[in-house]
Amino acid sequence: MKQLHDIPFSVLDLAPIREGGTAADSFHNTLDLARHAEKWGYNRYWLAEHHNMTGIASSATSVVIGHVAAGTNTIRVGSGGIMLSNHAPLMIAEQFGTLESLYPGRIDLGLGRAPGSDQAAARALRRGLGSDGSEFPEQLSELRAYFDPEGSASRPAGVRAVPGEGLNIPIWLLGSSGFSAQLAGQLGLPFAFASHFAPDYLLPALHLYRTSFKPSAVLDKPYVMVGLGITAADTVEEARRLATSQQQQFLNIIRGRTGKLQPPVDSLDGIWTSQEKALLMSKQQYSIAGDQALIEERLLQILEETGADEWIIASQIYDHPARLHSYELVADLLKK
Known part of the structure; x- marks a missing residue:
């Protein structure tokens, strides 16, 4: 049976812009966290593509990945994920081919099929608003063909990704439902599930991935990374107070609006309705x-439920030193 110390652990960073802060502050904090995460033994540092959200600075995801990779030495850096429907596959192949050429052996390409935006932003990104994500397998096939010198049948004739062609860049499929789970299984690719915001679908999606898995040149058996939201502190009370920043962010989503990451509050009573709660x-x-004891207990339960091969941890904490301390506490726990 797997133990917690057997499981690699990684960081998912949304590059939060906090109330009173700027995107420049966010990028400074992102690199600082990445450098600490590298020192503390984290395996990967992934950044997520979102658009038209005033509290998230990682919209130009490839650029921020380059910023983090340039400021670190060994930790893998990648996307969690690039929303492929927003982009021409050739452009993503070139961008990640460039990143892999600059930082060889350290770049991951995690892909999602959702737009990561609202309809207005999707229109501005020149996406076809009639798309339901069904084109994702075809786009993925074209993208993979740009990296494969023998993959010419799946890409436009005479078009090559330079840089990109011939480079070994791990591709992950990300999901919050069964579509990408099944596709990842059929293609023999690693799969990451966003259980920190789609918990109801986690176990069905993992079952679908594993039962549909076919060994490939990439993997001989399934590999699952489970996304978790973790807020760690020295006491349970302090952790729960810090977590109210993330909860306020969820409230904004429920209410159909965006906003910067808010300071923690002692109680959300009076802020949320009973239905919202x-x-x-x-x-x-x-x-x-x-605290570490509570987190350890819950992680052991989740490990038994999911059989996760890796954790990826998102911590939306307003105060940067407190965010660093949270990730350090988790690393200390998982290395025991």
Whole structure:
């Protein structure tokens, strides 16, 4: 049976812009966290593509990946993920071919099929608004063909990705439902699930991935990375207070609006309605706020439920030193 210290652990960073801060502050904090994460033994540092969100600075994801990779030495850096429907596959192949050429052996390409934006932003990104994500397998096939010198049948005739062609850049499929889970299984690719915001679909998606898995040149058996929201502090009370910043962010999503990451509050009473509280709590099944003992207990439960091969941890904490301390506490726990 797997133990916690057997599981690699990674960082998912949304490059949060906090209330009173700027995108420049966010990028400074992102690099600082990445450098600490490297020192503490984290395996990967992934950044997520979102658009038209005033509290998230990682919209130009490839650029921020380059910023982090340039300021670190050994940690893998990548996307969690690039929303492929927003981009021409050739452009992503060139961008990640460039990153891999600059930082060889350290770049991951995680791909999602959602737009990562609202309809107005999707229109500005020149996406076809009638798309339901069904074109994703074809786009993925074209993208993979740009990296494969023998993959000319899946890409436009005479078009090559330079840099990109011939480079070994690990591709992951990301998901919050069964579509990408099944596709990842059929293609024999590693799969990461966003259980920190789609908890109800985690176990069905992992089952679908594993039962549909076909060995490939990439993997001989399934490999699952489970996304968790973790807020760690020296006491349970402090962790729960810090976690109210993330909860306020969820409230904004529920209410159909965006905003910067808010300072923590002692209580959300008077801020949320009873219906909003119930909905938010239902989305927090795989979000943990506590001290090391509480987090260890819950992680052991999740490990038994999921059989995860790797964790990827998102911590939306307003105060940067507190965010660093949270990731350090988690690393100390998982290395025991």
